[in-house]
Amino acid sequence: MADRFTKGMARNVYYGGGVFVFLLLVGLTFDTMLELPKRDHRENITQSVANGKHLWEKNNCVGCHSLMGEGAYFAPELANVFDRRGGGDEQVFKGFLGAWMAMQPMSVPDRRKMPQFNLTDKEVEELADFLIWTSRINDNDWPPNIEG
Amino acid sequence: MKFESQKVAKPYFIFALVLFVGQILFGLIMGLQYVSGDFLTTYIPFNVARMVHTNLLIVWLLFGFMGASYYLVPEESDTELHSPWLAKLSFWVFAAAGVATILGYLLVPYARLAEITYNDLLPTMGREFLEQPTITKIGIVVVCLAFVYNIGMTVLKGRKTVINMVLITGLIGLSVFFLFSFYNPINLVLDKYFWWWVVHLWVEGVWELILGAVLAFVLIKVTGVDREIIEKWLYVIVALALISGLVGMGHHYFWIGPGEYWLWLGSIFSALEPVPFFMMVVFAFKVVKERRHEHGNAIATTWALGTAVMAFLGAGVWGFLHTLAPVNYYTHGSQLTAAHGHLAFFGAYAMIVMTIISYAMPIMRGRPQGNPIAAQRLERFAFWAMCLSMLGVTLALTVAGAWQIALQRLPESGEALGFMATQDKLAPVFWVREILGVVFLLGLVAYLSSFFVGATESEVDSLEAAAV
Incomplete structure (x- = not known):
């Protein structure tokens, strides 16, 4: 590197640049926090949605599935499963989810196996409410199609 | 070795490699479950295997970073480690907590583990990479505090070299950003937003400082190039890593949920993230070319160069491949993400740990000029076997990702193939990935064997002559 660019200047770029960009990130985060309520519709987070999120976490669903594209890539995306399997109808989706959870693990040879989690009817309802709320987050129109 | 206390690094390195073996074995189990859904599934469901695979990775890299710091900071600071006793104690605490957590994953259903560790008191479990019970997370914080305190006190009483300063900012950042793992709001969007403050700010932020500092240290040692030159490069590389990487978080x-301006910010800043990795390649090859002496530990130099190249490929090239928003719209959460993840973690972080082990272990074992020729030859074979097979795994997953996107993402709803049907079509590529995974394991076995290859008689004689 050129001699005119000294180690002292490099040091200043590191500390100065690092701090400046970190502050920029903090500023952008504040702005995002102001914008998010309009996009995540947090006013619709009921106790049931909250319980559903805990169920999602307690059973490590993200260990196989993705949710808004994040998680494992072993099993289908679930942020839009309400649209895919419920066609936008909450009762249809809840009926589907209950039946689906009850029939695991399916005895199709070599098919990837979903464990049996022994959820109660109330828990299935809560999990469904969480997934329905999640499907309505404004995520810039992702995924590209219904298959996720 | 200049200071006796550097030796506390040894158990850290050994245990890191033990966990590394576990990580690869669980990776192979998952690879088989991808194509043969019934394999071991009643004993180790996929989600458990994945949790073990990723958590072992994180923990062995942390052990590696800690070992690296305990080894190089006293030497850089030109003083003994502040408290070797504390370093030994935290090794055992961390190892016990790590083993107990992995056993917890394997022996009881995850929901039960959440209950017996009182997750409801402060729910932090069940999020990708942060699956550890809350009590384990608290343990990690305690170990990190002891570690940063020990390293910090050593730096404070000794020389404050550039390598020390960059390393310590990285380690403090690592500890501070981990605290976000305790924030788990009910609102999924907030949860995800700040989850990245651990995950992204670690791997695309402060860990790069640790990587740069360790690489610079090894390069000074094996090339003998003037510290002034290396330090200037180090500053520029880590500066660019932070400047591109912090707001580069926008690509996640x-x-x-976050607003549309992140599409622009994330694309632009993260498109610059390969630049520091490219500079790392130029830097490593330049200083090796301008080396002042021929270090007897030639394989350590190979590891250092390999780290720069593979990190550039994995983090830089494979990251750039899908970081622009219009591309990422189709690639997000596909097998392409997995391809990038594998090569980036291996190339940048697994390899920097093996670089410092390759340099420091022989010295701690009384071989200042590196291992015997035969051992180095075997280690070199292992280097190539692991690098090439991991490149192969990455290429296989890249093909799988592109194919998956073509079948499942690009067509309109109604015409697109469903997820499971698509995965069935990808099975041949997943088999290739699994076979290359087995080759990687063989490379790892060769690597571990190289530690047990002894010196020939003439080498022993010349070592003894040098010691006299």
Whole structure:
């Protein structure tokens, strides 16, 4: 590197640049926090949605599935499963989810196996409410199609 | 070795490699479950295997970073480690907590583990990479505090070299950003937003400082190039890593709720993230070319160069491949993400740990000029076997990802193939990935064997002559 660019200047770029960009990130985060309520519709987070999120976490669903594209890539995306399997109808989706959870693990040879989690009817309802709320987050129109 | 206390690094390195073996074995189990859904599934469901695979990775890299710091900071500071006793104690605490957590994953259902560790008191479990019970997370914080305190006190009483300063900012950042793992709001969007403050700010932020500092240290040692030159490069590389990487976090904010300006910010800043990795390649090859002496530990130099190249490929090239928002719209959460993840973690972080082990272990074992020729030859074979097979795994997953996107993402709803049907079509590629995974394991076995290859008689004689 050129001699005119000294180690002292490099040091200043590191500390100065690092701090400046970190502050920029903090500023952008504040702005995002102001914008998010309009996009995540947090006013619709009921106790049931909250319980559903805990169920999602307690059973490590993200260990196989993705949710808004994040998680494992072993099993289908679930942020839009309400649209895919419920066609936008909450009762249809809840009926589907209950039946689906009850029939695991399916005895199709070599098919990837979903464990049996022994959820109660109330828990299935809560999990469904969480997934329905999640499907309505404004995520810039992702995924590209219904298959996720 | 200049200071006796550097030796506390040894158990850290050994245990890191033990966990590394576990990580690869569980990776192979998952690879088989991808194509043969019944394999071991009643004993180790996929989600458990994945949790073990990723958590072992994180923990062995942390052990590696800690070992690296305990080894190089006293030497850089030109003083003994502040408290070797504390370093030994935290090794055992961390190892016990790590083993107990992995056993917890394997022996009881995850929901039960959440209950017996009182997750409801402060729910932090069940999020990708942060699956550890809350009590384990608290343990990690305690170990990190002891570690940063020990390293910090050593730096404070000794020389404050550039390598020391960059390393310590990285380690403090690592500890501070981990605290976000305790924030788990009910609102999924907020949860995800700040989850990245651990995950992204670790791997695309402060860990790069640790990587740069360790690489610079090894390069000074094996090339003898003037510290002034190396330090200037180090500053520029880590500066660019932070400047591109911090707001580059926006590439994770495209599709999880945050607003549209992140599409621009994330694309532009993260498109610059390969630049520091490219500079790392130029830097490593330049200083090796301008080396002042021929270090007897030639394989350590190979590891250092290999780290720069593979990190550039994995983090830089494979990251750039899908970081622009219009591309990422189709690639997000596909097998392409997995391809990038594998090569980036291996190339940047697994390899920097093996670089410092390759340099420091022989010295701690009384071989200042590196291992015997035969051992180095075997280690070199292992280097190539692991690098090439991991490149192969990455290429296989890249093909799988592109194919998956073509079948499942690009067509309109109604015409697109469903997820499971698509995965069935990808099975041949997943088999290739699994076979290359087995080759990687063989490379790892060769690597571990190289530690047990002894010196020939003439080498022993010349060592003894040098010691006299």
